[in-house]
Structures are given as C-alpha cells and as structure tokens.
Amino acid sequence: MIDPEKLYQFLQEKGVTFFSGVPDSLLKDFLKYLQDHSESDSHIITANEGLAIGLASGYHFATGKLPLVYLQNSGLGNIINPITSLADSEMYGVPVLLMIGWRGRPGHHDEPQHTKMGRITVSLLDVLEIPYFILETDEEISFNNISLAIKEATVNQKPVAILVPEGIFEPYTGKKEIDNYNLLREGVIKNLLTHLNGNEIVVCTTGKTGREFYEQNIAAGTKINKYMLSAGAMGHANHIALGLKLASEEKVIILDGDGAILMHMGSLPVIGHLAENNFIHIVLNNGSHESVGGQPTEGFFADFSAIAAASGYKIVVSISSEEELAHWLKNGLNESKTQFVEIKTSRVSRNDLIRPAGSPKQWKENLMSAIKQKS
Ligand SMILES: Cc1ncc(C[n+]2csc(CCOP(=O)(O)OP(=O)(O)O)c2C)c(N)n1
Numbered sequence: 001m002i003d004p005e006k007l008y009q010f011l012q013e014k015g016v017t018f019f020s021g022v023p024d025s026l027l028k029d030f031l032k033y034l035q036d037h038s039e040s041d042s043h044i045i046t047a048n049e050g051l052a053i054g055l056a057s058g059y060h061f062a063t064g065k066l067p068l069v070y071l072q073n074s075g076l077g078n079i080i081n082p083i084t085s086l087a088d089s090e091m092y093g094v095p096v097l098l099m100i101g102w103r104g105r106p107g108h109h110d111e112p113q114h115t116k117m118g119r120i121t122v123s124l125l126d127v128l129e130i131p132y133f134i135l136e137t138d139e140e141i142s143f144n145n146i147s148l149a150i151k152e153a154t155v156n157q158k159p160v161a162i163l164v165p166e167g168i169f170e171p172y173t174g175k176k177e178i179d180n181y182n183l184l185r186e187g188v189i190k191n192l193l194t195h196l197n198g199n200e201i202v203v204c205t206t207g208k209t210g211r212e213f214y215e216q217n218i219a220a221g222t223k224i225n226k227y228m229l230s231a232g233a234m235g236h237a238n239h240i241a242l243g244l245k246l247a248s249e250e251k252v253i254i255l256d257g258d259g260a261i262l263m264h265m266g267s268l269p270v271i272g273h274l275a276e277n278n279f280i281h282i283v284l285n286n287g288s289h290e291s292v293g294g295q296p297t298e299g300f301f302a303d304f305s306a307i308a309a310a311s312g313y314k315i316v317v318s319i320s321s322e323e324e325l326a327h328w329l330k331n332g333l334n335e336s337k338t339q340f341v342e343i344k345t346s347r348v349s350r351n352d353l354i355r356p357a358g359s360p361k362q363w364k365e366n367l368m369s370a371i372k373q374k375s
C-alpha cells in the first residue's frame with residue numbers, strides 16, 4: 001500500500017507543491033496527511049471540483065508549476081466545463097495532475113449512485129482526451145505511474161489523471177480535529193422526527209445524513225413515508241425539494257449539508273424567491289465533509305444566516321445548543337413562511353449506520369405513490 005507521507009514527499013521532490021479539490025473517502029488518508037502538513041495557502045479545499053480547476057489554473061499562471069487537483073469521480077461532472085474550456089491544451093493548456101477516487105469501479109461492490117460513473121470513468125477520460133494512469137498497492141509501480149503522469153502533463157501542458165481505486169493508501173490518523181459543537185446530527189434528526197406530524201415531505205442531502213434519517217425514521221415507525229434520499233447529486237437536494245414544493249401542497253423539509261450547500265450556493269436566492277411558504281431549509285452544519293473523512297469546509301467561516309436572509313428567506317434561525325433546538329422545535333417548526341434553519345453540530349457519526357433497503361427506482365416509486373395517495 002502507499003504510505004501517504006512517502007507520496008507527499010515524492011510529490012514535493014517532483015515539484016508538485018500545490019493541492020486543491022473536494023474530498024473523497026478513497027483519498028482520505030492522503031488528504032488528512034496533506035491537511036496536517038501543508039501551509040494554508042498550498043492546500044485549499046474548494047466548494048466544488050470545477051473551482052479547484054480554476055484555482056489550479058490561476059496558480060499555474062502565476063508560478064508555471066504543476067498543481068494537483070483531487071476529486072471523487074462523481075466530481076468529473078463538475079470539472080468538464082473548466083477542463084474543456086480553460087485547462088484543455090486547445091485552450092490555455094494548463095498542466096494539472098488530477099487525482100481521482102475511483103468509486104464504483106467495475107467488479108467492485110459500491111453504492112448505486114457510483115455504479116454508472118464508476119463504469120464510465122475511463123471512457124469519460126478518453127472522451128475528454130485526458131490521459132490516465134491507475135494506481136496500485138505496489139508503491140514502486142504507483143510512483144512510476146505518477147512520474148509518467150507528471151511528465152506527460154508537463155511536456156504536453158495539459159491535464160493528466162491518476163485513478164485511485166479503493167484500498168490504495170495506508171491508514172493515516174493524524175491530528176485530532178477539535179469539535180466546537182455538542183449537538184449530534186443523528187440526535188437532531190431523531191428530535192426533529194418526534195416533532196413532525198408525519199405529512200411532511202423530507203428530502204435528505206448526500207452522505208450520512210440520509211442514512212441517519214432513514215434509520216431514525218424506521219425507529220419512529222416510518223413516521224415519514226414521503227421522503228427522498230439524494231444518495232448522489234451532491235448540492236442538488238435542495239432543488240429536488242424546491243421542485244417537490246412548487247408542484248405539491250405539502251410542507252417540504254430539506255436536510256442539507258454545509259459542504260453540499262456551499263457546492264452550489266446559487267440555489268439559495270432561487271429558493272428564497274420562489275418557495276414562498278411551507279418550505280424549511282435545514283442546514284446541518286458540522287463545518288466538514290464528515291461523510292467522506294471529516295475534511296473542513298468553510299461552513300463555520302461563512303455566515304449562512306446572513307446569506308439566507310439576503311437571499312430572501314422570510315425566517316432565518318441559527319441553532320447551536322439543545323435549548324435553542326428545543327425552542328425552535330416548539331415555536332418555529334410550525335411557522336408557515338419559508339425558513340432557513342442552520343443547526344451547528346459536532347462532526348461525530350456512527351460507523352455502523354444501515355444502508356437504505358431497495359433500489360433508487362423503488363425509493364422513487366415509494367415517494368410518488370405516497371404523494372399520489374395524499375392528493
Ligand atoms: C460532486 C461530488 N463531489 C464529491 C462527492 C463526495 N462526497 C459525498 S458526501 C460528501 C461530503 C458532504 O459534506 P456535507 O454536505 O457537509 O455533509 P456531511 O458529510 O458533513 O454530512 C462528499 C464530498 C460527491 N458525492 N459528489
């Protein structure tokens with residue numbers, strides 16, 4: 001397996017000293033090493049993967065050096081435009097080393113949201129005319145492949161990818177993160193469920209939030225039967241919720257994440273403008289990409305309440321304690337005006353959360369038939 005420290009040293013020796021991207025669980029040990037050992041201006045976690053290509057391009061224009069951009073293969077969708085119209089050799093010709101976590105690799109079991117992208121990752125790179133190298137657990141072979149990728153990117157002044165399958169990095173624990181808030185996301189969801197009347201539609205963002213909701217909802221006797229777990233499509237769940245709201249009479253509650261909302265923050269004024277009422281946008285803000293390894297986001301730097309208020313939400317609330325949560329559940333939850341509710345939580349979750357039974361098609365059918373029964 002690859003020792004994250006050795007890879008970091010190897011890249012430094014090769015002149016690759018600038019890192020940016022959106023995290024993936026397959027890369028988490030290397031990313032944690034980066035986080036512990038890089039200066040704040042040489043490792044930047046961007047709001048989405050496309051922005052990392054922009055950042056890396058600016059860095060290259062200023063230094064002439066080769067940056068590394070990391071992403072989960074799901075993020076390939078977010079980089080296609082800046083790759084083809086900015087970094088591509090037919091445009092500005094920006095050499096970038098793309099380190100891509102290969103979820104859903106054919107022949108390896110993974111979650112449904114990764115199946116299609118896992119299968120088409122290599123073809124997609126081919127279509128984009130991005131050469132790629134695949135890492136292996138053998139360090140020597142992998143370092144040799146990385147050298148070849150660096151050479152190709154530098155000589156041809158273009159993006160080159162290194163695909164990282166599962167189980168490539170040795171575990172690296174590193175420094176423990178300080179948790180500033182006590183509320184547990186799972187506890188918040190459990191508490192919320194006890195206060196809902198059961199007619200609401202609940203939409204959950206990508207990552208562990210959906211799994212926690214699923215488990216707590218079963219524990220509550222499937223109190224909510226109209227729910228949608230957005231297993232993939234990070235950053236889009238709040239617009240699924242808006243679509244449901246605009247076309248139905250039900251109260252809609254979206255459980256969003258700080259990483260997800262930051263990824264497509266332009267969603268807020270559209271919701272603020274159009275949702276009108278019976279829409280509650282809850283952001284479970286743990287200041288991190290907790291589901292893929294706990295890498296920090298700008299969630300605690302951004303003033304979500306001010307942004308939401310300026311985006312037109314009628315009611316804006318920020319909660320960071322049990323008392324504030326209890327107060328809002330009692331007094332705020334039943335307000336009909338469109339609300340934005342930030343709940344600051346710890347970055348702790350269980351590792352043994354169950355995965356939703358069935359397939360995405362069945363989840364969709366369950367939701368649609370439950371909505372139909374109501375009308
Ligand atoms: C486009 C895209 N990039 C990256 C990922 C990988 N990913 C899945 S969950 C997640 C973290 C989401 O963070 P946040 O919304 O704050 O929720 P948390 O995990 O903290 O609950 C990431 C980066 C993804 N699914 N899609």
